[in-house]
Amino acid sequence: MLRWRYAAGAGFLLLTNGFALLIPWFMKLAVEGLQHPEAARFTPARCALVIAGLAAGHCITRIFSRTLILNAARIIEFSIREELFRRLLLLDQLFFSASRTGDILSRFSNDLTNVRMLTGFGAMSAVNTLIIYCATITLMLRIHPWLTLCAVIPFPLMVLVVKKVSHRMFQRSLEAQEELARLTSRAEESVSTVRLIKSYCREEHFQGLFGEASGRYLRHNLRLARLRGLLLPVMAAATGAGTLIVLFMGGRLVINGGITLGDFVAFSGYLTMLVWPTAVMGWILTLAQRGAASMSRLAMILGAEPAVADEPDAEPLTEVRQGIEFRGLSFDYGEVKVLDGISCSIAAGERIGITGEVGSGKSTLLRLIPRLLPAGAGQILIDGRDINRITMESLRALIGYVPQEAFLFSRSIRENMVYGAASGHEGIDELLRQASLTADVERFREGLDTVVGEKGVALSGGQKQRLSIARALAADPRILLLDDPLSAVDAGREEEILAGLGRFCGNRTVLIVSHRLSAFRDCDRVLVLKDGVIAEEGSPDELLERNGLYAGMYRMQRLKEELQG
Secondary structure (H helix, E strand, O other): OHHHHHHHHHHHHHHHHHHHHHHHHHHHHHHHHHHOHHHOOOOHHHHHHHHHHHHHHHHHHHHHHHHHHHHHHHHHHHHHHHHHHHHHHHOOHHHHHOOOHHHHHHHHHHHHHHHHHHHHHHHHHHHHHHHHHHHHHHHHHHHOHHHHHHHOOOHHHHHHHHHHHHHHHHHHHHHHHHHHHHHHHHHHHHHHOHHHHHHOOOHHHHHHHHHHHHHHHHHHHHHHHHHHHHHHHHHHHHHHHHHHHHHHHHHHHHHHOOOOHHHHHHHHHHHHHOHHHHHHHHHHHHHHHHHHHHHHHHHHHHOOOOOOOOOOOOEOOOOOOOEEEEEEEEEEEOOEEEEEEEEEEEEOOOEEEEEEOOOOOHHHHHHHOOOOOOOOOOEEEEOOEEHHHEOHHHHHHOEEEEOOOOOOOOOEHHHHHOOOOOOOOOOHHHHHHHOOOHHHHHHOOOHHHOEOOHHHOOOOHHHHHHHHHHHHHHOOOOEEEEEOOOOOOOHHHHHHHHHHHHHHHOOOEEEEEOOOHHHHOOOOEEEEEEOOEEEEEEOHHHHHHHOOHHHHHHHHHHHHHHHHO
């Protein structure tokens, strides 16, 4: 489809330039008709009518050529944007951990715009320039070959300068785009944390950081502008020199009878037609270099492969009957080892608590189960099947996951709750009770239709956590993973939530990570992690009797509660 659009657009460009190229020729005939009326093939009046018709045809065909080619560029932009977004959804957390949000957004906006300009205006101008040069120089050669050669002598110099500058322009364009990505990242980071900035009175500091990034972007663009500015005078000089040559030599040829006055008028008209294509070469080159630099940045995302993907022999899993098993599971972030040979079996329907020091691998262990991170050494088995041999769609459909940082969409409470829920809007009241949100929702004027704002700004930290829990419960998962879900709620709310979860869990397998040991009151077992290994394992009462790590953590928390009380 796009090929036909470009082909049709090029066809209309041929017609457009054909009409334009005939105008100087009929001006030549009109001048000759004024000089020698008796020998003229067309009268000046008829030539004027033909020129008017050619101008109208030029206008109409120009509209069609621009519409077809520029629309094709828009379709290309749309296709690349869709593919970019599709690719981003396929990539795993490791990619996003290494990429800045502002940089990704910059590729969606500025880089895509550069590609659209290249495939639209750039392609159209390049084809138009090629047609005009080939046709115009051919017609000029028909009028007088030697005069044509003299008129285009300055142009090779222009070509040499353009060739020398083009590589440097690509590098400068790429550097400018990278600086724009950093500037966008700085702006996105400042806007998203504006409340924190204001609370610490750091406005001037961040203004300075933004000013530095903006200054670097300005300097890179000025360097690029200087290169672009070098091209325009060279091209203007080449065109002006050609015009001077034609005026001098062409005038002498008319005086000597080498060409007619009509030939001179037509030749001058054709030389004038070369002025704009020559001047636009610099702009085309800029678009080409910016487009190439942007496409190389887009290719980094389009060519990225997710570290987590379905294996060729992966099959769906529809039920969890036996449970989860870790066999010698290890994981590291670069050179930092987080999990080291974890081995443990969890029966279906069992409730497991996981605790330990900060950085002991608790959250990482949970993220590995739904394959949010690529599994390292060892295995994770569900119902005796390696999770790498289970399709991710079916695996994640069985799992409800509540992350440490509750993210909410800028939608209503209702829409956030039923996000991804198989049962739609049914049972919302029960979900509210289980997450201890009923009283909070009733206090809002619009109830469930209350818009929570960007990232849930209209809610407190505890409300966001409870809404995140309700969203996980709405999916009716067979495995429920809770990563420190009660850190922002008070003791009274914790009791309500734990009671609600107790009613919901039933025969579901539950893994809950928490630093607050009171969250494990209904757990069958607790795993205590230390330095990436299971240091202790057992029921809460058994661990207290052993007087080990768990008991020490318990005593410390009780002491803090007494001091705060």
